[in-house]
Amino acid sequence: MGDEPIVLRLAHQYAGFDLDVELSLPGKGVSVLFGHSGSGKTTLLRCVAGLERATNAYLRVQGEVWQNTAQGVFLPTWKRAIGYVFQEASLFPHLNVHGNLTFGMRRAGGRINEDEVQAASRQLGINHLLTRKPEGLSGGERQRVAIARALLTRPRLLLMDEPLSALDHARKQEILPYLERLHDELEIPMLYVTHQIEEAARLADQLVLLEHGRVLASGPLDETLARLDLPLARDHEASVVISAEVVGHDERWHLTRLRFGGGDIFVSRRNFTQGKRLRVRILARDVSIALNSDHASSIQNRFACRVMEIGETEDPAQCMVSLQAGGTTLLARITRRSADQLVLTVGQDVWAQVKAVALLE
Amino acid sequence: MMLDPQDWSALWLTVRLATTVTVLLLIVGTPIAWWLAYTRSRLRGVVSALVSMPLVLPPTVLGFYLLLLMGPHGPVGALTQALGLGMLPFTFTGLVVASTFYSLPFVVQPVQNAIEAIGRRPLEVAATLRASPWDRFWSVVVPLARPGFLTGAILGFAHTVGEFGVVLMIGGNIPDRTRVVSVQIFDHVEALEYTQAHWLAGGMVAFAFFVLLALYTLNPQGSFRK
Numbered sequence: 001m002g003d004e005p006i007v008l009r010l011a012h013q014y015a016g017f018d019l020d021v022e023l024s025l026p027g028k029g030v031s032v033l034f035g036h037s038g039s040g041k042t043t044l045l046r047c048v049a050g051l052e053r054a055t056n057a058y059l060r061v062q063g064e065v066w067q068n069t070a071q072g073v074f075l076p077t078w079k080r081a082i083g084y085v086f087q088e089a090s091l092f093p094h095l096n097v098h099g100n101l102t103f104g105m106r107r108a109g110g111r112i113n114e115d116e117v118q119a120a121s122r123q124l125g126i127n128h129l130l131t132r133k134p135e136g137l138s139g140g141e142r143q144r145v146a147i148a149r150a151l152l153t154r155p156r157l158l159l160m161d162e163p164l165s166a167l168d169h170a171r172k173q174e175i176l177p178y179l180e181r182l183h184d185e186l187e188i189p190m191l192y193v194t195h196q197i198e199e200a201a202r203l204a205d206q207l208v209l210l211e212h213g214r215v216l217a218s219g220p221l222d223e224t225l226a227r228l229d230l231p232l233a234r235d236h237e238a239s240v241v242i243s244a245e246v247v248g249h250d251e252r253w254h255l256t257r258l259r260f261g262g263g264d265i266f267v268s269r270r271n272f273t274q275g276k277r278l279r280v281r282i283l284a285r286d287v288s289i290a291l292n293s294d295h296a297s298s299i300q301n302r303f304a305c306r307v308m309e310i311g312e313t314e315d316p317a318q319c320m321v322s323l324q325a326g327g328t329t330l331l332a333r334i335t336r337r338s339a340d341q342l343v344l345t346v347g348q349d350v351w352a353q354v355k356a357v358a359l360l361e
Numbered sequence: 362m363m364l365d366p367q368d369w370s371a372l373w374l375t376v377r378l379a380t381t382v383t384v385l386l387l388i389v390g391t392p393i394a395w396w397l398a399y400t401r402s403r404l405r406g407v408v409s410a411l412v413s414m415p416l417v418l419p420p421t422v423l424g425f426y427l428l429l430l431m432g433p434h435g436p437v438g439a440l441t442q443a444l445g446l447g448m449l450p451f452t453f454t455g456l457v458v459a460s461t462f463y464s465l466p467f468v469v470q471p472v473q474n475a476i477e478a479i480g481r482r483p484l485e486v487a488a489t490l491r492a493s494p495w496d497r498f499w500s501v502v503v504p505l506a507r508p509g510f511l512t513g514a515i516l517g518f519a520h521t522v523g524e525f526g527v528v529l530m531i532g533g534n535i536p537d538r539t540r541v542v543s544v545q546i547f548d549h550v551e552a553l554e555y556t557q558a559h560w561l562a563g564g565m566v567a568f569a570f571f572v573l574l575a576l577y578t579l580n581p582q583g584s585f586r587k
Contacts, residue, residue, distance in 0.1 A: 084489035104490030
């Protein structure tokens with residue numbers, strides 16, 4: 001098995017839409033396919049699963065060719081070692097939770113391993129529901145059953161098609177921690193489709209940006225989010241995600257200290273153990289720029305940075321500044337007027353003041 | 362007992378005919394219903410119309426053409442003779458074949474409705490869970506479309522029991538071989554044996570009522586109502 005990349009070349013015409021992508025994705029970790037509706041991300045996922053037969057495709061997963069149109073190879077869905085989680089949980093209404101969980105397991109492994117069922121149910125917090133019928137479950141519980149059901153087939157590739165989009169905010173928050181744990185523990189690659197940048201920020205290792213059936217960009221999450229030439233950084237919600245380590249707590253001020261390449265970030269006291277690594281999302285609009293650090297400010301999180309690039313936003317009054325802080329890229333969205341008054345130039349050393357950070361945990 | 366041996370023979374023949382036809386209808390009707398539910402072919406309308414023809418045609422018309430087809434000068438008749446099966450008209454087998462055509466819409470439509478109600482999603486889910494097409498049919502379609510199959514089987518059975526015109530055209534009136542209950546009643550009435558006719562006819566009325574009652578009470582949410 002190993003970490004062989006997923007190689008995907010795919011051309012598919014359907015209903016006046018034209019999907020044409022070429023991707024090589026890491027054989028481990030979460031690749032988020034991100035795009036607006038109509039970008040072709042769900043169709044791409046369905047082609048990988050074989051639910052849709054791409055007009056012309058080459059697809060290789062962990063050394064196994066699943067489709068090669070040139071040689072007439074097309075492995076039907078049921079012969080592909082995938083786990084697929086649909087937008088709606090789509091549990092079988094005639095089976096109880098246990099029956100749903102073991103449906104794929106029995107077919108993939110030839111037998112039911114109750115220990116594994118128990119382990120997966122505990123992992124997703126559904127072990128008290130095993131004898132219940134799907135109709136009696138909440139939306140969040142159903143989707144957790146669907147995720148466990150997919151995992152129990154021991155797939156070599158996990159595919160998730162907007163698994164949270166049919167749920168309300170509270171249910172989403174209920175499932176996200178499970179997905180994050182999955183992200184940490186999973187040995188196999190996952191393709192995750194979403195149009196919510198927050199989900200991408202929390203789960204992605206690799207970010208694939210799709211627009212009108214084409215790949216705009218594909219790369220590590222942090223790099224891709226910070227690229228000023230992509231629409232993500234022109235958006236009002238533009239942000240970067242950085243990885244930080246918990247280095248200590250300040251009991252007097254009820255603060256927790258996190259460290260990343262560019263310095264230390266203080267956040268409200270949280271019960272994290274020292275050494276834990278966290279994702280921190282910093283919105284570009286929460287970052288301002290100062291030329292020096294001497295003047296007093298209520299903003300505690302200040303980092304020495306260098307201006308790397310200045311780009312456009314969708315708002316003509318504002319610009320996007322890309323900053324380098326000890327090897328980590330930050331984005332600052334400021335008005336053109338202030339950029340002009342500060343005489344910001346590429347290569348200049350400045351201070352980034354971060355008003356708010358979001359812990360993605 | 363008010364039934365004579367000939368009545369019993371007709372009853373037994375009817376039950377055998379209806380059972381055989383119901384089994385055949387499920388075997389033949391299910392793939393047709395499946396195809397009609399999922400196909401995007403332009404032939405869908407044509408096939409739907411053909412399957413539904415027995416609903417509007419007088420049974421004598423259907424019986425007449427089946428008789429010609431299966432007769433000594435018809436293509437089906439030529440085929441069965443070439444295969445050494447002899448002629449189908451005026452045999453039990455001929456009755457079975459004709460009844461299957463005649464009752465087809467009563468099975469195809471409820472099964473088709475039930476399959477359409479399932480949609481594609483559960484089948485896609487099953488495919489991602491390693492179920493082969495054959496496996497998907499038995500583990501997903503059959504249990505989810507069960508009300509439709511049940512309705513189809515009951516209607517097919519009951520409709521076969523109740524047919525008269527097709528039987529008379531194809532089967533004639535041969536005791537123990539093609540004389541079913543409906544024909545037997547006709548004979549009794551012609552012979553002015555009203556008491557005998559009452560026993561059989563009354564039994565049929567009760568049978569029809571209880572079949573429909575079972576259908577509506579056992580299957581209140583079923584596809585029969587859709």
